[in-house]
Amino acid sequence: MRISFERTGGFAGISKRTTLDTATLPPKEANELPRLVKAADLFKLPEQISSPHPQSDRFQYKLTVEDNGKQHTVTVSETALPETLRPLIEWLNHAAQKKS
Template structure:
């Protein structure tokens, strides 16, 4: 499983990108990541999840998950973040600390 994760927006408008592949993770992380994707029901989420009240200084997240020949991209605003997706976003945010590109 491979996840490309991009966080944009926020007060400073800084973009952060990271890619995580279970093939390169520790055994614990390689087990944890697919569970987070499953809990989020990511492949069933719509491609766009937006808030009815957009706020300019909130983050926007874009996740592309590739697994067993399937691929799905979800773009979600922080204000509209489903509770089931929050643990995955937090995991990816923490994983990407210090590894920003852009």
């Protein structure tokens, strides 16, 4: 499984990007990432999840997941983040921070 993650926006407008591949992650992380993707039901989420009340200075997240020949991209605003997706976003934010 491979995930490209991008966070844009926020007060400072600093973007964060990372790409993770379970083939190159440590075993614990390589097991955790697919579990979080499955718990988020990511492949069933719409490509765009927008807030009905957009707010300036909020983060925007874009995830592209490739797994077993399937690919799906989801773009979601921080204010519209589904609870099922939150643990994956937090995990990816942490992973991106560690890589930078």
